[in-house]
Amino acid sequence: MKMILAIMPNNLSDEVSSFLLDSDFRVTKFASTGGIFAGGTTTLMIGVDDDKVETGLKLIRDQIPPSKPADAAHSRVTIYVLNIKDFARVY
Amino acid sequence: MKMILAIMPNNLSDEVSSFLLDSDFRVTKFASTGGIFAGGTTTLMIGVDDDKVETGLKLIRDQIPPSKPADAAHSRVTIYVLNIKDFARVY
Amino acid sequence: MKMILAIMPNNLSDEVSSFLLDSDFRVTKFASTGGIFAGGTTTLMIGVDDDKVETGLKLIRDQIPPSKPADAAHSRVTIYVLNIKDFARVY
Numbered sequence: 215m216k217m218i219l220a221i222m223p224n225n226l227s228d229e230v231s232s233f234l235l236d237s238d239f240r241v242t243k244f245a246s247t248g249g250i251f252a253g254g255t256t257t258l259m260i261g262v263d264d265d266k267v268e269t270g271l272k273l274i275r276d277q278i279p280p281s282k283p284a285d286a287a288h289s290r291v292t293i294y295v296l297n298i299k300d301f302a303r304v305y
Numbered sequence: 306m307k308m309i310l311a312i313m314p315n316n317l318s319d320e321v322s323s324f325l326l327d328s329d330f331r332v333t334k335f336a337s338t339g340g341i342f343a344g345g346t347t348t349l350m351i352g353v354d355d356d357k358v359e360t361g362l363k364l365i366r367d368q369i370p371p372s373k374p375a376d377a378a379h380s381r382v383t384i385y386v387l388n389i390k391d392f393a394r395v396y
Numbered sequence: 397m398k399m400i401l402a403i404m405p406n407n408l409s410d411e412v413s414s415f416l417l418d419s420d421f422r423v424t425k426f427a428s429t430g431g432i433f434a435g436g437t438t439t440l441m442i443g444v445d446d447d448k449v450e451t452g453l454k455l456i457r458d459q460i461p462p463s464k465p466a467d468a469a470h471s472r473v474t475i476y477v478l479n480i481k482d483f484a485r486v487y
Binding site for chain 1: 310338339366382384
Binding site for chain 3: 306308322331332333334335336350352387388389390391392393394395396
């Protein structure tokens, strides 16, 4: 299992997380700050089975609109993928 | 060493984190949102020695009250365990 | 690649993160609570290449002022280093 951490400007995060939730991904959102874009960032934490990582990353990328020329020099979304050793749910 | 990340409804987090702190676990709390439960979630981040992971998970589980029938279909607490490669404290 | 997570009192975090940003580290900040120090904590998440981990840790340590005698028994900054499996930027 893997953990995807995706850091993005706030204005992109609602659409990305709605899309992931609609596709049955489990998303936790954190308010964060950092980077060069005004208005704060949101960090999405997504726990996924190994065989869904590529799908999850593609879903995220597909929701990021093409960058405006002014932004082209800077990444808008940073994605880290980490290994999850164990996973549990309490019902 | 391991990192336990436990995502739970806000109303459960105070009791769980107090209990962990009383048992000498090192807990950092983050406000988060996500999942299907209203009222926001809290994510606890707990750094633990390998031989304390099971104790930590048990302490968390023991503080989660039995689910109401209405909630039985949905997990209330999601727990991820990650490897920590290095650890340091600055005094 | 590695992820450095550094949890520190709020009053230290601005200086530490400015210093890291000036040194071209990529820093995301999260508001957090926990530990014994009043006033809240900030958790810095820093994605770094393997050969920059030591430099990053040194930069953090160098920005932490000497502890006052009253604080000497308690760590003020906790640092975890995790492995990052994959990394991507969306421009």
